[in-house]
Amino acid sequence: MQKLQDIVEPLLIWYQINKRELPWRKDKEPYHVWISEIMLQQTRIEAVKSYYTRFMRELPTIEKLASVNEEKLLKLWEGLGYYSRARNLNKAAKMIMEKYDGKMPTTYEQLLHLPGVGEYTAGAIASICYNEKVTAVDGNVLRVISRVIGSKEDVLLLETKRKIEQKLRDIMPTQSGDFNEALMELGECICFPNGAPTCDKCPMNKMCIAYQKNLIEDIPVRIKKLKRKNETKTVLVMITSEEKIAIEKRINQGLLSGLYQLPNAEGDLNENEIKELLKDWGLSVKRISYLKKAKHIFTHVDWEMDCYLVEVESENGKFMWVTKEELVKKYPLPTAFQKVIK
Numbered sequence: 001m002q003k004l005q006d007i008v009e010p011l012l013i014w015y016q017i018n019k020r021e022l023p024w025r026k027d028k029e030p031y032h033v034w035i036s037e038i039m040l041q042q043t044r045i046e047a048v049k050s051y052y053t054r055f056m057r058e059l060p061t062i063e064k065l066a067s068v069n070e071e072k073l074l075k076l077w078e079g080l081g082y083y084s085r086a087r088n089l090n091k092a093a094k095m096i097m098e099k100y101d102g103k104m105p106t107t108y109e110q111l112l113h114l115p116g117v118g119e120y121t122a123g124a125i126a127s128i129c130y131n132e133k134v135t136a137v138d139g140n141v142l143r144v145i146s147r148v149i150g151s152k153e154d155v156l157l158l159e160t161k162r163k164i165e166q167k168l169r170d171i172m173p174t175q176s177g178d179f180n181e182a183l184m185e186l187g188e189c190i191c192f193p194n195g196a197p198t199c200d201k202c203p204m205n206k207m208c209i210a211y212q213k214n215l216i217e218d219i220p221v222r223i224k225k226l227k228r229k230n231e232t233k234t235v236l237v238m239i240t241s242e243e244k245i246a247i248e249k250r251i252n253q254g255l256l257s258g259l260y261q262l263p264n265a266e267g268d269l270n271e272n273e274i275k276e277l278l279k280d281w282g283l284s285v286k287r288i289s290y291l292k293k294a295k296h297i298f299t300h301v302d303w304e305m306d307c308y309l310v311e312v313e314s315e316n317g318k319f320m321w322v323t324k325e326e327l328v329k330k331y332p333l334p335t336a337f338q339k340v341i342k
């Protein structure tokens with residue numbers, strides 16, 4: 001324990017000198033921290049910056065977020081993926097308006113009851129904004145601490161996470177927000193997950209067991225059990241002579257629910273099968289040409305897409321026919337389909 005306690009001071013000093021200037025770090029406003037933490041789940045910091053700035057311009061307050069319509073919200077989220085995060089933000093904002101008079105809850109326990117706010121996010125907001133002595137342990141922190149203490153326990157197990165949280169609780173300083181942020185920052189900027197960490201720049205290198213014993217390649221241990229699914233799809237970019245593109249709304253449940261999509265069918269269809277399908281949809285075809293193969297990776301499934309450009313005689317009632325400009329401005333199209341259009 002004494003050993004882990006030794007990381008606190010050098011880490012806090014390192015953070016004060018090296019922390020990056022980020023749009024959401026200009027103040028410790030809980031709304032700002034909340035939105036940035038939700039955006040940063042599964043997304044790189046560099047990619048989040050512009051989304052965050054646009055989001056705050058359009059929805060600068062909890063009140064605005066609570067009353068935004070879904071179409072606009074999903075459009076602001078377009079490209080970030082995991083759209084349930086955006087919907088949960090809206091639900092949580094409504095709850096804050098009703099239950100907390102429009103002000104962010106101020107304790108870890110209260111934050112944890114907001115839709116979409118898990119232990120990590122509640123810990124981050126409570127410690128950064130209110131200095132509550134709670135942990136905020138994500139993959140970065142698990143990696144850093146596992147390396148420092150030389151732990152070969154599987155970081156994908158809840159049991160391992162709980163042990164690390166306890167160790168951190170035992171050494172948590174009064175500046176809990178800075179300490180938690182310092183660990184995350186070090187995980188992102190120095191103690192990289194893939195490729196060599198830059199240990200010579202690390203403030204903890206003298207006490208890090210993985211570094212001292214040359215175990216960096218072996219730690220953290222991650223034993224994966226997840227089986228990935230592969231799905232093949234035929235995706236059609238259907239376009240009229242007035243350059244209107246066909247889209248449709250996905251059903252309101254499951255993957256990418258409620259977003260828009262390009263017409264598509266399961267499986268790898270050949271041209272004749274595509275023509276049959278178009279006939280069933282009541283469309284007369286001028287020309288079909290092969291566009292490309294595209295791939296999109298979700299959490300549990302990979303989509304392999306064969307994409308065709310289909311020039312049609314005229315619109316039908318089955319789909320929505322929109323201009324390219326409308327598609328860009330108005331309709332949230334998941335990244336998987338944007339790849340096709342690009």
Ligand code: SF4
Nearest residue numbers: 191199202205208211
């Ligand atoms: S010394 Fe290297 S491996 Fe250890 S915590 Fe620092 S960056 Fe990570």
